[in-house]
Amino acid sequence: MTPSRARAWAELLRVSALFTVPGDALAGAAATRTAPNRGTALAMGASLCLYEAGMALNDWADRDIDAVERPGRPLPSGRIAPAAALTAATGLTAAGLVCAASAGRRALATATALAGTVWAYDLGLKNTPAGPYAMATARSLDLLLGATATAPTPTRHTLLPAALLGAHTLAVTAVSRHEATGGTSKTPLAALATATTIAWAATRPPTRPALPGLATVAIGAASPGRAPAAGPRSGVVPAPGRRATPTAVAAAAHPRSNRAPAVARRGPAPSHATHIRARTRPLASAALAAAYLATAARPFAHAALNPSPHLLQRAVGGGIRAMIPLQAALAQRAGAGRAGAGLLLLVPVARRLSRKVSPT
DSSP: OOHHHHHHHHHHHTGGGGGGSHHHHHHHHHHTTOOOOHHHHHHHHHHHHHHHHHHHHHHHHTHHHHHHHOTTSTTTTTSSOHHHHHHHHHHHHHHHHHHHHHTOHHHHHHHHHHHHHHHHIIIIITTSTTHHHHHHHHHHHHHHHHHHHHOSSOOGGGHHHHHHHHHHHHHHHHHHTTTTTOOOSHHHHHHHHHHHHHHHHHTSOOOOOOOTTEEEEEOSBOOTTOOOOSSTTSSOOOOTTOOOOHHHHHHHHOTTOOBOOEEEEEOSOOOHHHHHHHHHHHHHHHHHHHHHHHHHHHHHHHHHHOOOHHHHHHHHHHHHHTHHHHHHHHHHHTTOHHHHHHHHTHHHHHHHHHTTSOOO
16 A cells, blocks of 8 residues: 555545544543453444445545545545445444454444444435434443443443533534534534533542442340340340350340440451542542643633634544543543553543544
C-alpha cells in the first residue's frame, strides 16, 4: 500500500479518534468492581472494530453529501472506492461480533445491539432528530460491552457511567450536525452546560455495598428498659455442656445492664496505603473531572461565541478528545486509579495525531 493510499484509509477510518475507544471498555470494567481481564481485552477489540466499521459506513452513506460539502474526503475525491468502504464496514462489523462472542453471550448480545445501533444511525437515523440519541446510545452500549465482557453479572453501578458517557456523546453529536454549514450559539452553549454537569457528576462517589469482612453478632441483647433474667427465657443462654459465666449472670441480674457486649468479627484491618488511597481518591477524581472539562469547555465556549464551521469543527474535535479524560474520571470514580492514569497517556498522542488526520 502506497503512502497516499494509507493516508486515505487513515482519513476514512479517522484513526486519530481511535484513542477514545479503549477507555470505554476500561471504564465499564471498573464500574463492575472487577480487574481488567481477558474479556476486557476482547471488548476493546470488538469496540475498535465496530467503531471503525461505523466510520467507513458513515462515509459510504454520506458520499453524495460529501461530494458537495466536503469534496476532499476519500470517497468523493476518488482515493477510495465506495465498494471498498462498504466491504470494510461489513468485515469490521463481523470481526467485532466475533471478538465479542469470544467474551461470552452477554457480551455478544451487547455488541449485537451496538452494531445494530451503528448501522441504523449511519443508514437512516443520522439526519433525523433521533440521530444524536442513537449515537449516544451507541457510546453507552460500548461502555456496557466492557462491563458485560469483564464480569458475568454486571451490577447497577454500570448504568451511571454509561449514561454520563452517552450524555457527552449526545452533546458532541448535536454540535457536529452544524460543523459543515455553521449554526447558532444555542447548541454549543447547551453542550457546555452538559459538560459542566457531567464533570460534577463524575466527582460524586458511587454507593458501595457493605464490606464483606465485617459481621457483628449481638449476644444476649435485650430490649431497652427490660432486664433479662438468667435461665432458659433470658437472652443469656449457656451453650450445651457449659455453665453461664459470672459476667453473663451479672448482666442479667442488674436492670441497668440490659445489653450484653457485642462480639464483632472483622476482616483484616485496612492498611496505611488503603487509608491514603481513600483520602486522595476524591482529589484525583476532581483533577480528572477538571481535565475533562478543560478539554471540552474551551472549544465549546469558542463555538458559542462564534458558531462558524471552523470553530464548530474544532469544538467537535475537542469533544471527541475529551472522552479520554472523561473515561479516566469514570474509572477513577469506581476506584480504578491506575486505569484512569493510563488512559491520560493517550491524550497527547490523540492530540498530536489529530493535527495530521482530522477526527471529524
